Amino acid sequence: MSNNTYAIIGSGALGGFYGAKLQKAGLEVHFLLHNDYQYVLENGFIIKSKDGDFNLPQVNAYNNINKMPKCDVIIIGLKTTQNHLLAELIPPLLKENTVVLLLQNGLGAEPEIAKIVGEDRIIGGICRICSNKESSGYIHHSNGGLIRMGRYAINYQIAEINNKMRDINQNFEKAGVSVNLIEDLLLERWKKLVWNIPYNSLSVILNARTDEIMGDTNTRNLVAEIMEEVLEGAKSCQRQIPDSYIQEKLDYTDKLQPYSTSMKIDYERGRPLEIEGIIGNPLRMANKVGMKLPKIGMLYQQLKFLDARNIDKFSSKRKIT
Amino acid sequence: MSNNTYAIIGSGALGGFYGAKLQKAGLEVHFLLHNDYQYVLENGFIIKSKDGDFNLPQVNAYNNINKMPKCDVIIIGLKTTQNHLLAELIPPLLKENTVVLLLQNGLGAEPEIAKIVGEDRIIGGICRICSNKESSGYIHHSNGGLIRMGRYAINYQIAEINNKMRDINQNFEKAGVSVNLIEDLLLERWKKLVWNIPYNSLSVILNARTDEIMGDTNTRNLVAEIMEEVLEGAKSCQRQIPDSYIQEKLDYTDKLQPYSTSMKIDYERGRPLEIEGIIGNPLRMANKVGMKLPKIGMLYQQLKFLDARNIDKFSSKRKIT
Numbered sequence: 320m321s322n323n324t325y326a327i328i329g330s331g332a333l334g335g336f337y338g339a340k341l342q343k344a345g346l347e348v349h350f351l352l353h354n355d356y357q358y359v360l361e362n363g364f365i366i367k368s369k370d371g372d373f374n375l376p377q378v379n380a381y382n383n384i385n386k387m388p389k390c391d392v393i394i395i396g397l398k399t400t401q402n403h404l405l406a407e408l409i410p411p412l413l414k415e416n417t418v419v420l421l422l423q424n425g426l427g428a429e430p431e432i433a434k435i436v437g438e439d440r441i442i443g444g445i446c447r448i449c450s451n452k453e454s455s456g457y458i459h460h461s462n463g464g465l466i467r468m469g470r471y472a473i474n475y476q477i478a479e480i481n482n483k484m485r486d487i488n489q490n491f492e493k494a495g496v497s498v499n500l501i502e503d504l505l506l507e508r509w510k511k512l513v514w515n516i517p518y519n520s521l522s523v524i525l526n527a528r529t530d531e532i533m534g535d536t537n538t539r540n541l542v543a544e545i546m547e548e549v550l551e552g553a554k555s556c557q558r559q560i561p562d563s564y565i566q567e568k569l570d571y572t573d574k575l576q577p578y579s580t581s582m583k584i585d586y587e588r589g590r591p592l593e594i595e596g597i598i599g600n601p602l603r604m605a606n607k608v609g610m611k612l613p614k615i616g617m618l619y620q621q622l623k624f625l626d627a628r629n630i631d632k633f634s635s636k637r638k639i640t
Numbered sequence: 641m642s643n644n645t646y647a648i649i650g651s652g653a654l655g656g657f658y659g660a661k662l663q664k665a666g667l668e669v670h671f672l673l674h675n676d677y678q679y680v681l682e683n684g685f686i687i688k689s690k691d692g693d694f695n696l697p698q699v700n701a702y703n704n705i706n707k708m709p710k711c712d713v714i715i716i717g718l719k720t721t722q723n724h725l726l727a728e729l730i731p732p733l734l735k736e737n738t739v740v741l742l743l744q745n746g747l748g749a750e751p752e753i754a755k756i757v758g759e760d761r762i763i764g765g766i767c768r769i770c771s772n773k774e775s776s777g778y779i780h781h782s783n784g785g786l787i788r789m790g791r792y793a794i795n796y797q798i799a800e801i802n803n804k805m806r807d808i809n810q811n812f813e814k815a816g817v818s819v820n821l822i823e824d825l826l827l828e829r830w831k832k833l834v835w836n837i838p839y840n841s842l843s844v845i846l847n848a849r850t851d852e853i854m855g856d857t858n859t860r861n862l863v864a865e866i867m868e869e870v871l872e873g874a875k876s877c878q879r880q881i882p883d884s885y886i887q888e889k890l891d892y893t894d895k896l897q898p899y900s901t902s903m904k905i906d907y908e909r910g911r912p913l914e915i916e917g918i919i920g921n922p923l924r925m926a927n928k929v930g931m932k933l934p935k936i937g938m939l940y941q942q943l944k945f946l947d948a949r950n951i952d953k954f955s956s957k958r959k960i961t
Contacts, residue, residue: 331941352853375854497756521942524845524846524847524942525945525946527945527949529705532945535944535945535948535949536938537941537942537944537945538941538942538944538945540941541938541942542936545937562904600775613934614934614935614938616865617862617865617935617938619858620858620861620862621842621845621846621858621859621862623856623858623859624846624848624853624858624859625846628848628852628856
């Protein structure tokens, strides 16, 4: 096993959590922070986790990308709404063999990042985790943690698992994080969308938690119908998700505690919504090959309206206070 | 011209306004009221109208259908959400030649009422009017007023204009209300839906006025796409609405003052929404002949969810206060 060095861009609920786990396991980790920089520089991280709480009183914290050392692995933990920053943030950290591990929801970020770093050193990670940043430097990991990692190849082709991925896998396992290495990143991304598209969208549009959506026959049916459209979308990209997967996801959601999706939380806090990554990019990918997804198209339009108004509302509030 | 006698069931923004105009023109009118009964009995109506304000200090007001005389014309001015009451309210007022004039939005009420009074004495009226009940007995008529009236025939077949309709037309014209007599009631109902389905639905789902919906490219496109589905729905019932009608309605809406739809106002006041008449019935009519309208189907599901939660919320508020 090589002891890779890690740079975390976006050290919040996801990046902060996984970075802290890696540091705790003895790996060298460098955290880029923005609003929380001063606090974390002075106090480090407190991780409250279902797998065991721990503190890291001292971490390598930065608020300037140019002060960070080049690293073997760059973990992107930003929301996709911040991806326009990556063309500036990634290049200063690159060594010859650096790989970029993208821990983001949705679809379509990998080809964007390929424009910055080339196509042969991007790994997409799909996280099954429930983690929240409660306050500066304080992260609460309440559920899951598994990451499925697949290499990106041009146009999301199937890509063999390589030694670099096995290496990263070993680092994560040492840190107590389960990893599945996969060859079909696009399939995994579409599978995650089966849940993310209906629940994230409807939770914002209807201002509803998952239990409310599931408790009403009309929206419950609507969720299932939207999931069918996601399967159609995957199929238009030559990826088969079995119909039974829909029932599996409905059953899974029925068992969840009343849950506010990440998009709903973003909306309530006046943050931009991950509409393009989660809805817009998959929609366009399907539309491009002639597959119409009318319900997902309508979710997109409704969310774009709500997002624009929400940002306006919050920015005028910020001006007043 | 016969001087028909009129019974108004639901004497609010529509029924109250047209009934008052008829009485002012010298016709005999009887008003059924519920919450406003005592006030209107004592004070009559005040009509503030763009065509001229007027007062009717004394009117025939009732709060009990059995105290009302049988009339030549029964005008239904209730919201369609109250139509379950009609099986009790209509029969006591019927003479041999009484006709029922249904001034309601949406589609599908006529066949329901045909079950009560038979198929040969129902006239559907489509009102192009902007009128609001501001308080008990006080109605504000701000725009329009035209009524298109068409006879109902089984399954909304084309139906010739008859003498009874010409008679009613003359009464309304005497009262200063323009009427168009038409033969194709179903076509007129679908045409009205081209506006009502997108704007009523989206105004509630997105909590938005017409100007907000039209001011955002995404929702503006969505409105046009929903209108296309309404045209598809009409076509599935063998009714052709030209594509140019969509642009006409968009242009019309662009010129409106910022406007809250009636469904949005109902929602804000915790009243049940006219989902079945405006969205559910047209949707089922199209579905029945194999025409899927996926966007309208999704509007229906979203509205049913919001309506159920809204009624719950308001009824628990009412319990508390």
